[in-house]
Amino acid sequence: MTQRRVWIVAVVLTLAMVTAGSMVTAIVRAQGGSQSADKWLHVSVVSREANGETVRVNVPLSLAEKVLPAINKDKLHAGRVRCSELKVEGVDLRAVLDAVKNTKDGEFVIVESTKENVRVAKENGYLVVKVREMKEPRKAEKPDEKPAGPMEERVDVRVPMTVVEALLSGAKDELDLVAAIRALSAHGDSILVTVEDRQNTVKIWVDSKNAGQ
């Protein structure tokens, strides 16, 4: 009889532990669910070509924020890029961004021609870049390929100014990538870059979903 009681107690204890374990797991999973509020950076490249590739990348911004400071290589140190080395075709990128940061809303660059329209502006808290380029019809390169008609290539970049400011928040000769990622996380869902040309459609955006469209 005593032995039977011991078994009953053991079974009850086991059931209690299993129930407690299930509850802890449920709580942990629920916390995991709330983590889905983390922001994710998505990159999507869709090729229109017959043998083209589709690439989709989903990166949690928290991962980028924590990993970047751990990478110390070339221009990147402690999540910051040395700005003195960051020049695009001779243009000091930091100086340009700094100028944009300290200017009121408005258009900075407008280029209009028969083939290309470029617009760089600051509006409603965003740095906006629009490029429209008219591409000539393309002859077929292979016998089985159809000739392509004229097409407008589109590039749209829309970056929150808070991100630009965070990028410039470090020392004068550096761009603070980690601060920019933090600012991007704090910002709402937004499409940062879309590029559409004859071969590819590229989209870079930030939202709270862990899977891209």
Added chain:
Amino acid sequence: MSLKVVFLTGTLVVAGIVADGGMIAVKVHEKKPDGTNLRLYVPAVLVPIGMKFAPEEELCGAAEQAKEFLPAMRITAEELSRIPDGPLVEVSSAREKVSIVKSGGSLVVDVDGPGETVHVAVPLKMAKKVVRELEARAPCS
């Protein structure tokens, strides 16, 4: 009676440890008549134990080579453990499909190519332990 209890408890403890650590899964299937069809399942808990018995020089060499990237690898494994399950990278073309997915505490890589399919699942918990072990060994004395 007591021997049975000890055996049962021991089995449950071992099963718990193995289940907690997860399994490393490797599957390779060659798409040809006499192609390789490999299926390998290893309890992840064995890897850090195996590292204890690995030649010190070999481990030190590996740790030294990867030293620069170990902190980033550790942080990546830690962060991936924290995030919800979902696709991280998907590449698809007419010839090949590649995907890297976080699923149930593991990083799962699937490649479906014209010649073979490969499936690798690595528990992130194990990856963290391995990286920590390597970090502890670099620099080697």
